[in-house]
Amino acid sequence: MKIAIIGTGYVGLVTAVGLAELGHQVVGVDQNSDKIKLLNQGRSPFYEPQLARLLKKNLLKKKLSFNCLLKKSVNLADFIFICVGTPPQQDGSADLTAVKEVATAIGRDAKKGKVVVTKSTVPVGTGKILQKILGRKNGRQFSTVSCPEFLREGRAIFDFFHPDRLVVGADERQTALKVMAVFKKIKTKKIITSRETAELIKYAANAFLATKISFINEIANLCEKVGADVDQVAGGVGADKRINPYFLKAGLGYGGSCFPKDVRALKQLSGGHGYFFRLLKSVIEVNNLQKKRFFEKIKSGVGNLRGKTVAVLGLAFKNDTDDTRESAGIALIKKIKKEGAKVKVYDPQAMVNARAELDETVIFCDSELKALRGADALIIATEWERFKHLPWPRVKKLMKKPVIFDGKNLLDKNLLEKLKFKYWGVGK
Ligand SMILES: NC(=O)c1ccc[n+]([C@@H]2O[C@H](COP(=O)([O-])OP(=O)(O)OC[C@H]3O[C@@H](n4cnc5c(N)ncnc54)[C@H](O)[C@@H]3O)[C@@H](O)[C@H]2O)c1
Incomplete structure (x- = not known):
């Protein structure tokens, strides 16, 4: 045809x-x-x-x-x-x-x-x-x-x-x-x-997936209060066929070109037809708060950000794409910069798109290790598989302080703590 x-x-x-x-x-x-x-x-x-x-x-x-x-x-x-x-x-x-x-x-x-x-x-x-x-x-x-x-x-x-x-x-x-x-x-x-x-x-599918993400993020926040591990909770919950294990990954909140816009558009569409979609209002609020909470976590972990050097690995809104639309990592970088920190970044695919969204004071590095050299803290903002396999003992020597904020619960917390990194994930 x-x-x-x-x-x-x-x-x-x-x-x-x-x-x-x-x-x-x-x-x-x-x-x-x-x-x-x-x-x-x-x-x-x-x-x-x-x-x-x-x-x-x-x-x-x-x-x-x-x-x-x-x-x-x-x-x-x-x-x-x-x-x-x-x-x-x-x-x-x-x-x-x-x-x-x-x-x-x-x-x-x-x-x-x-x-x-x-x-x-x-x-x-x-x-x-x-x-x-x-x-x-x-x-x-x-x-x-x-x-x-x-x-x-x-x-x-x-x-x-x-x-x-x-x-x-x-x-x-x-x-x-x-x-x-x-x-x-x-x-x-x-x-x-x-x-x-x-x-x-189409809208219902995306709104439901976003709801799952906001739900598990709220469970993650509760995990931090009660001393539970959200990845294990998600594993146990997702093993139920009625629920399934997908979209139960706690982290920085959903981003990208579809979920944020489609959830808002469905809420708006409902309102336009005289139906107030309460659940979606909360899904959006939880998502926004999740990003704020993570930023607060960084501030309380690092202390005053002014004059500090922060390495951010991951600029794409998720792994295996170069798409930076509504990337949580990019939003975070803008906030960190506002607090007066120097930011060094690396992403295997999304550097070109990210350059268009960030100002020239952000330092784009051509490898993870270059971004990490002299850093007071590392932030993982995209779940690229390759970030899991960094040579951590060497990373520890390169960094000024061995501090990690893992916004995607990507890394092995136990291993990193054994190596004497200070590790903060989400809900663990
Ligand atoms: N990206 C996704 O993962 C995804 C998944 C499912 C659905 N969608 C939906 O699909 C649609 C497209 O999304 P996308 O991510 O491919 O967008 P995009 O921005 O990557 O692509 C849109 C393209 O349309 C072109 N364009 C705009 N106006 C035009 C015109 N008048 N004539 C000819 N070309 C024109 C633009 O130049 C651009 O190349 C959106 O409605 C989006 O919500 C996207």
Whole structure:
């Protein structure tokens, strides 16, 4: 099938590469011409395991191409996937400007009605709005379909080929089946719903995962009061099949481009329909407090931060990605800097993105050990596997003071305490 993907960011590019790999003829369209240039050279604008290899492979096979030409691309396609961003507005609701702009351009430029699939995360009712914007063309109605994306950055290619489920929401079953046929080779649970239900499934899923994180963070805070270990509590709780062990990792609170914005957008959406979603208010509050609590822990552990040197390992909002959007580590660095400390940082993938968010007084180091040299404290802010395996006896000699604040409960507390590090985790 011929498919046009509008927006070649984390979701759009992974979808474009994945659909090409499934055998479809795919064109990726983006308004950012630098991105398109890079993509046509077979280079990914962001880090995602396996992505660069499949990108190059499908460009060579001519299954995949990229351009900035929306009109030409949508006219050659049977299906158009909208994958542009839906960032938060001041009040927390999703900004639909880019989605609406793309729909307007499709409605204006397509010579006949097409199937338009929304992969961007959009509030309930957006499909209906897009349907109106698109209208009819030469006697053929556009069909708007919701096909929310559930990929996890860092595992996005795996998730494309092995999703837990595919959700397609449409007004007519026939249209939903057409979209499901695009994913025929993917073996998973396939769920067909109304458009509104599909739109809500996405928000409900992210809000539930965020709720799990805030829940375990509250348990972690209680663990610190009663002398329990949150990782062991989570292990015992998560062994129950009704609960499962995922998203029960205590730490700095959730971040990234999706959870904070989607939880707020769902709360806002509920409010807009006259329903006050109490639970989400608490989920957000707990998440914000978690970051504050950790900062207070650092201040009470290090004392006055003025003049001290703090090493922060991890800038991405989580491991295996270079994405720094709503990164807890970056927020923490800004606070520490305000207190007058010198901050040295290292991340295996996210240095370029982090540089754009931090001022020039932050010292970017090209290895963990360089960041740690002369530091009064180490903060772990991203759960990169490689940080677990640092040569700790050497680290101890390099640091001015052997003090560790592990915001991800990543390191081996017992080992570090044996080596006479002062170790603070979360909930242990
Ligand atoms: N990143 C994730 O993990 C993830 C997971 C599931 C769902 N989502 C949702 O998917 C959507 C996209 O997220 P993302 O992380 O891929 O965003 P992104 O910012 O990485 O990518 C968006 C892309 O759209 C392009 N774009 C914007 N306006 C355009 C226009 N008018 N015409 C052409 N291109 C345009 C931008 O240049 C950019 O390349 C969001 O709604 C997000 O909530 C994201």
